[in-house]
Amino acid sequence: MNEDRSKKYINPYLGGVLLGLVLLTAFYFSGRGLGASGAIKSAVVASVETVSPTHVETTDFYKNYKESHAGGPLKDWLVWEMLGVLVGGFISGAFAGRLKFKVEHSPKVTSKIRLIFAVIGGIFFGFGSQLGRGCTSGSALSGMAVLSLGGFITMAFIFGTAFALAYFARKLWI
Amino acid sequence: MNMRLKLALAIIPLGIIIAAVPENTTRQYKLTAPELLDEVKQGMQFVSTDEIADMLIQKDPSLQLIDVRDKDSFDKYHIPGAINIPLSDILSVENEDYLNQDVKMNVFYSNGTTAANEAWMITRQLGYINNYVMQGGLNYYAETIMNPNKPSSTSPDDEFAKYDFRKGASAALGGGGLNVSTDNAPSAPKPTIKKRPKKKRVAGGC
Amino acid sequence: MGPLIVYEYISEYTNLLMAFIIGIGFGFVLERSGFSSSRKLAGMFYGYDTTVLKVFFTAAIVAMLGLLFFSLFGWIDLSLIYINPTFLWSAIVGGAIMGVGFILGGFCPGTAFCALSIGKLDALAFIGGLVIGVVMFTEGFPLVEELFYAENMGTPTINELIGVSRGTFGLILILVALGMFFVGEWAERKFPREEY
Numbered sequence: 216m217n218e219d220r221s222k223k224y225i226n227p228y229l230g231g232v233l234l235g236l237v238l239l240t241a242f243y244f245s246g247r248g249l250g251a252s253g254a255i256k257s258a259v260v261a262s263v264e265t266v267s268p269t270h271v272e273t274t275d276f277y278k279n280y281k282e283s284h285a286g287g288p289l290k291d292w293l294v295w296e297m298l299g300v301l302v303g304g305f306i307s308g309a310f311a312g313r314l315k316f317k318v319e320h321s322p323k324v325t326s327k328i329r330l331i332f333a334v335i336g337g338i339f340f341g342f343g344s345q346l347g348r349g350c351t352s353g354s355a356l357s358g359m360a361v362l363s364l365g366g367f368i369t370m371a372f373i374f375g376t377a378f379a380l381a382y383f384a385r386k387l388w389i
Numbered sequence: 390m391n392m393r394l395k396l397a398l399a400i401i402p403l404g405i406i407i408a409a410v411p412e413n414t415t416r417q418y419k420l421t422a423p424e425l426l427d428e429v430k431q432g433m434q435f436v437s438t439d440e441i442a443d444m445l446i447q448k449d450p451s452l453q454l455i456d457v458r459d460k461d462s463f464d465k466y467h468i469p470g471a472i473n474i475p476l477s478d479i480l481s482v483e484n485e486d487y488l489n490q491d492v493k494m495n496v497f498y499s500n501g502t503t504a505a506n507e508a509w510m511i512t513r514q515l516g517y518i519n520n521y522v523m524q525g526g527l528n529y530y531a532e533t534i535m536n537p538n539k540p541s542s543t544s545p546d547d548e549f550a551k552y553d554f555r556k557g558a559s560a561a562l563g564g565g566g567l568n569v570s571t572d573n574a575p576s577a578p579k580p581t582i583k584k585r586p587k588k589k590r591v592a593g594g595c
Numbered sequence: 596m597g598p599l600i601v602y603e604y605i606s607e608y609t610n611l612l613m614a615f616i617i618g619i620g621f622g623f624v625l626e627r628s629g630f631s632s633s634r635k636l637a638g639m640f641y642g643y644d645t646t647v648l649k650v651f652f653t654a655a656i657v658a659m660l661g662l663l664f665f666s667l668f669g670w671i672d673l674s675l676i677y678i679n680p681t682f683l684w685s686a687i688v689g690g691a692i693m694g695v696g697f698i699l700g701g702f703c704p705g706t707a708f709c710a711l712s713i714g715k716l717d718a719l720a721f722i723g724g725l726v727i728g729v730v731m732f733t734e735g736f737p738l739v740e741e742l743f744y745a746e747n748m749g750t751p752t753i754n755e756l757i758g759v760s761r762g763t764f765g766l767i768l769i770l771v772a773l774g775m776f777f778v779g780e781w782a783e784r785k786f787p788r789e790e791y
Contacts, residue, residue: 224629225627226392227649227650228392228650231628231649231650231652231657232396232654233620234624234628234654235655237621238657238658239657239658241613242598242676243598244597244598244600245598245600245613245617248658249621251704252704255722255726258726276736290607296618297708299618300619300621301708302618302712303619303624304710304712304713306622306623307622307626308626308712313626318716321634329717330716330720332700333718335700336695336696336697337696337721337725337727338727338731339695339699339728340692340693340696340700340724340725341727341728342692342696342728343688343689343691343692343693343694344725345728345732346685346732346742347685347692348679348680349679351651351703352705354686355651356651356654356655358679359659359768360655360658360659361659361677362752362761362765363681363750364681364753371690372687372691373690373694375691376693377695379694380698381698384698385641387699388637388640393773393776396776397773401773404660404762404765404766404770408760409762410667411760412762591600591675591677
């Protein structure tokens with residue numbers, strides 16, 4: 216194992232404890248868990264509204280969303296949280312000397328293929344997270360912390376499907 | 390030592406503790422003390438005996454009288470239509486449906502107002518709405534509605550109007566009064582049921 | 596007494612500021628744990644790196660224990676915490692679709708933002724895909740509406756379902772997770788990879 220490379224990451228259990236404390240802080244202050252995909256949805260709805268306000272007015276989905284999320288993305292908890300993630304990730308990367316533009320991929324595939332599959336994966340994840348009412352952080356992680364049945368189901372199916380399909384996608388990663 | 394073992398040593402005992410202790414079922418107070426004090430000062434919880442009598446005569450379905458005295462006293466005498474929830478049982482789970490709702494107007498009463506006020510303060514602090522206290526309690530109810538005193542002849546007219554109403558109410562509700570027609574009874578203004586926002590669960594999710 | 600926002604100890608704007616600060620903590624811990632590397636994340640599914648499993652379950656357990664102890668001490672009112680509702684079919688189908696996205700894209704939304712912050716371009720592509728996926732969902736919502744609302748079970752917790760207390764289920768979850776960590780470390784020794 217490459218020593219100085221692995222040293223830059225903290226022990227996963229310690230990382231888990233810290234992440235758990237961050238999650239607990241979120242529950243204590245704001246009464247809710249972490250999330251990610253909701254921030255994208257908030258931004259998407261706001262963009263659609265800017266591009267075509269009439270479309271938003273005539274589509275039930277956007278109308279309902281706007282009613283339940285008054286104030287737009289700037290008043291959205293998740294949007295601010297994701298902005299924080301960008302800052303926090305940058306700080307950590309800067310300390311560890313990992314700031315670098317690059318495309319990470321298996322030596323067996325080219326960068327182009329990796330990017331294409333990243334987009335495809337993103338489309339699936341984006342769609343699935345909206346259907347499943349939350350992504351790995353919003354539904355699975357936060358849901359498990361409050362023992363929500365839905366959180367456990369979502370978690371089991373995310374990882375279960377990924378395991379089931381791992382063999383077919385092995386060239387992308389190993 | 391392996392980090393996994395350290396983690397296990399820390400969280401397994403914590404897990405055993407949390408599995409062994411009973412869950413905290415204490416119901417938290419939703420109102421802060423100053424908020425409650427403010428409501429007490431304004432006397433928002435009181436409903437007069439005249440208003441109660443009027444609602445009883447009109448058979449107002451939204452009125453729910455709750456007798457907070459013990460069961461013996463309740464069996465001996467209670468206002469018609471009242472249910473019995475002794476003060477000592479006010480927090481039991483089976484009574485929660487009666488107390489925490491937003492359809493009926495609950496009015497607590499006891500002999501005086503002390504026990505009823507205690508019941509109101511507890512339920513109000515839990516964030517329940519639509520609970521009230523009968524002003525003066527059962528004693529005052531008996532005094533004013535069941536056996537009203539004739540005002541002295543120098544009293545203003547509205548005292549007489551009140552007296553006539555009470556006479557009528559007394560007759561209608563089985564008190565010891567005389568047969569004065571209820572037609573000229575001025576109907577007391579109905580207390581408006583105030584709706585206060587409940588503390589809501591946080592909305593979240595992706 | 597928490598959650599602080601419900602009891603109005605903090606204002607709405609302070610809450611948003613807290614979101615930002617919590618986000619910084621979230622991003623920092625994710626990056627520091629190695630979640631900014633898609634190959635490290637994907638390693639979970641091939642057994643050569645089970646960091647995801649360890650961090651994910653440790654975090655869930657710590658937060659869960661924290662909530663249960665906070666509730667025990669009367670510091671937080673669990674009835675006011677957001678519990679995500681369970682719609683059985685959308686959770687299953689949505690979860691499965693996310694699984695496909697995970698193995699193909701190598702990120703989940705949170706980790707993608709984290710990876711983007713240190714300059715991973717594949718994360719940028721993934722986020723582009725996320726936006727397309729979300730737009731597809733919002734535009735095509737009438738098509739999936741029935742599935743989205745099917746089998747609404749309210750907000751059940753898993754311990755209610757199997758009829759044990761929260762604490763007992765917590766202990767079970769801890770033991771299961773430790774068992775999985777053991778298997779994970781075994782897998783890391785069995786399928787080692789020098790360089791990724």
